[in-house]
Amino acid sequence: MLRPPENQVAGHRAVEGQLGPFVDGAGLFYKPLQGDDRGAHEVAFYSSFSSDPRVPPHVRAFFPGFHGTQILPASDGSGPHPHLVLDDLAAGLRCPSVLDLKIGARTWCPSAPVDYFHKCLKKDSDSTSVALGFRVSGVRIHHGGDAGFWQPDRDVIRRFTAKDVRRTLRLFVSSNPASDSDPPDCVFASTVYGGSNGVLAQLLELKAWFEDQTVFHFYSASVLVMYETEEVEAGRAGGGVRVKLVDFAHVMEGNGVIDHNFLGGLCSLIKFISEILTDPDECLAEPKKKPLSFENGS
């Protein structure tokens, strides 16, 4: 019954003898606990979060439902292994386009051990995290009908520049495949990003919570955006758009301070999405003018 999820675009995959998650096809997602303390940490987060009265219901809806842990045979054949049991966020979607965005200029928390901190800092600087406040961790864009999908390799995504991210956010709501000569048409922007339950509206709801909540700091967590490609192509309102938060192996207590790192990145993403809605034909033109160059180091 258990099988690797079809729609996974980031993280470890349960293929080729690797340790990865399963879905059961009946609405559950089984995520193997990571071997170091990240696994225990993520379980502790879900347990704490799922019973925390300070989280309002409309915010809780952004998080996968948590159904405890379960020992299952590991996908890498290493024997019994504890798995988090979560809602399968892609359940019911037949042909979803998926975008995984890791939020925050900084993926390390202040208490991180030195090596981990250096590893993260390098990844944050080499990717767009430092510059944009977020980075693309994975993407799959269906082109409709039998045209297949675009899902760049992890190594390609790792090298994404700010321009690539901008382009990906446009391609995600375009009917035409990626090409240098043919700019993304953004014809699905208003269905997916716009509207009262579209991506922008949902991100703004999240933002309002992050401006206020001082309970959790979400390092290295992702915003996962999905929509049902066929629904969107058929122009059906809503388009099956889902916006969720995932990956909580590095959540820390907020201790009375807002998560300014996550919030800043979220606001940056919101600005990109807003611009696509305001100006869907902009065709990735570079910023129009640079009035004066006053950049010369520090």
Next chain:
Amino acid sequence: MLRPPENQVAGHRAVEGQLGPFVDGAGLFYKPLQGDDRGAHEVAFYSSFSSDPRVPPHVRAFFPGFHGTQILPASDGSGPHPHLVLDDLAAGLRCPSVLDLKIGARTWCPSAPVDYFHKCLKKDSDSTSVALGFRVSGVRIHHGGDAGFWQPDRDVIRRFTAKDVRRTLRLFVSSNPASDSDPPDCVFASTVYGGSNGVLAQLLELKAWFEDQTVFHFYSASVLVMYETEEVEAGRAGGGVRVKLVDFAHVMEGNGVIDHNFLGGLCSLIKFISEILTDPDECLAEPKKKPLSFENGS
């Protein structure tokens, strides 16, 4: 005619043979250009900014007016030295209480040279910048009448913890001096922080601009908050509250991306100020509960 400013709480001071700024008592502030490229950088920023049509007038009002540069004898006796000529932001205030807050979890820009980057990263981590998204750079709090003022030394401020910052933001609007046994009374909170032109309202106006503007990134800039102590003590509406932005030696072009680093820190500061307004009697109690400890590194 030129003299060191009475109300300076951060930065280099023109005393004891050091290079520092002057005021002329007629509304102008003369800031010596820093010797490395920071001086040139700050001049370039002011020149660019003061003529940039993309900056709306209500935002421009947060910045000191710029009146070019002028060669003046340096305060350290080293001879003629170029100075920025700016509005004296404390002009007209007789006995101001002043708070200088350096905004942003990160004071280094992505293109900073390696040594500078390491120096900043250490300062950001050792101070509250990383944890809170801002740090106190300087403070002077008058206690009214002849009671003098509290202005901790730079070395004391450098060691400020999150708790010290929280306390300083409360002391800044309190009538009683700092002491461990006597919690800040926050009696001036509604006059200084509240109201339609109070600190919170002005910070929210700045925030709205930072959510949208992609022109400038303000690394290592400060929000300067001042009020006329006597006015506030007399309960006069407004209380001469001023909120300004200063220190632009590290401003970079935004290149179409919002300044998520500054914005995140600003939102964090806004949350602290809001809490004081909502709960002026909270008396620096520690956060009430920690539901579950799930912090164990990463």
